[in-house]
Amino acid sequence: MPMLSDRSNEIFTYWNGLRHGRAAPSRRQIDPSVLRRRLPDLFMLDCEGLDPKFRLAGTRVCENFGRELNGEHFLDLWIRSGRDHVTEAALTALRTEEAVTISARLEGESATEACEILLLPIRSRSHFADRLLGSVILLEPPRFGGIGPGTTLAFESWLPTRRNFDGHRQSVPSVPTEAEPTLLRRLAEAAGLARRPLR
Secondary structure, three states, X not given: OOOOOXXXXXXXXXXXXXXXXXXXXXXXXXXXXXXXXXXXXEEEEEOOOOOOEEXXXXXXXXXXXXXXXXXXXXXXXXXXXXXXXHHHHHHHHHHHOOOEEEEEEEEOOOOEEEEEEEEEEEEOOOOOEEEEEEEEEEOOOOOOOOOOOOOEEEEEEEEEOOOOOOOOOOOOOOOOOOOOOOHHHHHHHHHOOOOOOOO
């Protein structure tokens, strides 16, 4: 597949390095401070059932759609004709525990912008991947000051995302094994998004 943008590759490389060639990482392995520059582009999906739901969405992700996304259904952002393909991509990421990249367009009233969406499987309480850490990256700076309310996603294609394209393996700091705050809280605190206690 084509080379990921630098911003997407930064996120993918960190996630991939946590796996050490094995299954999807646990949420406890992820240190949001390592991805501090990318936090506004990140989101977390709860994947119980076939309709993933936002548990957390970064500020830039919400700005792209002109509203707060926490609690919304991921598929509701997509034009109906592409939803089956998006569901297939998400289920493939969870089932194979491999990253997936979706090529899409943000379509608003004043502009259309090409973007790429990473879906990175993560294990929480179970032995299987049950959440997706994702990102929405615009491939060009937004025109006309952004996209805004009423924006939808138009699906174009999806493909599995393989190991780092340049072969570089990012070193990953060790992670304490003792109990620690949940990934959701740590992401929220690092991004300045915490508004109420997260469970």
